[in-house]
Amino acid sequence: MKAVKRYFPIFVMPTLIAFLIAFAVPFCLGLFLSFTEFRTVTDARFVGLENYIKIFTSDETFLNSLWFTVKFAVTTVVTINLFAFLLALLLTRNIFGTRLFRTVFFMPNLIGGIVLGYIWQLIINGVLFRFNYSITSDAQFGFWGLVILMNWQMIGYMMIIYIAGLSNVSTDVLEAAKVDGAGALTTLFKVTIPSVMPSITICLFLTITNAFKLFDQNLALTAGAPGGRTRMMALDIYETFYGSTGAEGIGQAKSVIFFLLVAAVSLTQLMLTRRKEVES
Template sequence: MRRSIQKWAILFLVPTLASFVIGFVYPFCKGVYLSLCKFTTTEDATFIGFGNYVKAFQDASFVHAFWYTALFAVVSVVLINLFAFLIAYALTQGIRGSNIFRTAFFMPNLIGGIVLGYIWSMIFNGILSRYNTNILMETKYGFWGLIILMCWQQVGYMMIIYIAGLQAVPEDMLEAAKIDGASRAQTLFRVIIPNVMSSITVCLFLTLTNGFKLFDQNLALTAGQPYVFKEGGTVVKTTEMLALNIYSTFYGQNVHARGTAQAKAVLFFILVAGISLIQLRATRRKEVQQ
């Protein structure tokens, strides 16, 4: 049986490998090449070297989007994981109706980002209208609006992962801690959290990458507004995140900036991949082997 599987394994791997090469490897390599070119379509690309990367770093809107996205990612990662863990911990304490609460918290994750953005924009504008303002007029409203939206959407999904981790904590460890006289707080920080580090690793990875890659919610809720004019006539959208900035650059009125947008996309990939790998390596060291 094993020899037969080894003999025909390549036949079953070919479709998946071909799909991966066609759908990811080739477009990625093509994108890296185009980031070194000046083009309006992929057929008229002219190699210019690293000029697009220089323009990307000189673009004030891209620099602002980078720091804005970094701040958003940090705040959203902390809040989403904190709320998700606390809810998961509460729902694993044997309270009545826990399954109903799990379903209710998870359901927002089933709604698409564009729909969520428009729904929450109406909610926020309805609240802010009494103060004669709206979410598009001040940067702080847009920032916290995106934070609330992301927490509302993702807390339920991360909660499910944390519940799975909490339910996998060995009962004998909990019993031993109880016999030794450990308080609830000591049991939580000395026994439970070390044993759910694998779940924490997964949730941190998902929330971190989702925070940096946020696009559709940003587009629907604020579209990057409000605008600020910098020196030299540069327009900066104060609530524009990296993914939306790349999209706006590529599909903007200046078709000659598409090479710059492609360079931004490559830098974006390097940033997200690098941060994600660092986070995975840091948290996996703290995982406890059960």
């Protein structure tokens, strides 16, 4: 493969250059800038851990948005996966119209976050209007609005993955369980769920990371109102950078913490559920 090696400029260069410009350099620069105070990057002044300390001492919005994001993530991960799995079970029974139902349930996933946000703003405000409220009158409305929106968007996606997993469960094993006299629920928990563990791993990973990184939907549906109390972490970081000047260093430090949190949570989840896969 000596000949291939000489083709490095053609095969690797374009990707490498793009990767360096779009990711590698900005990532390293971002890491460095989180320890500095800056406006325009070139004027960075080293301040040590000051930005990180400020986040937890003089900045209330970050912890608030962290808590909101965690609550949101837990709620949506549970509801989305539960509904998606139940739908997948229903759609692998050869019921009439299965293909059409699958098409319909998946469709919202293709619509962009900004558009989704305004669709649900119309509907939720339409309902709340009857009671003289709007989605921005209470953080609870924003929270549940985001939960409903996220469910509507992601259920179909996860359902497709669960369907793919379920159709790989061998019919022999299911038959064997039936012959052994296992009831429907026993079969579900002892046979079906263990055999779709790989799908569960992926769906949990996708729903967790999506919930933590949510931005577009948050911006369009509530933009953080009222008073920043429905602001999730990604939006909080955005506001720190662009909502005011002078806090760029803090914004960058927040995004480092955000990155470490997302990485830690998703890698822990992958490790835990992968272990279950091996056992089954």
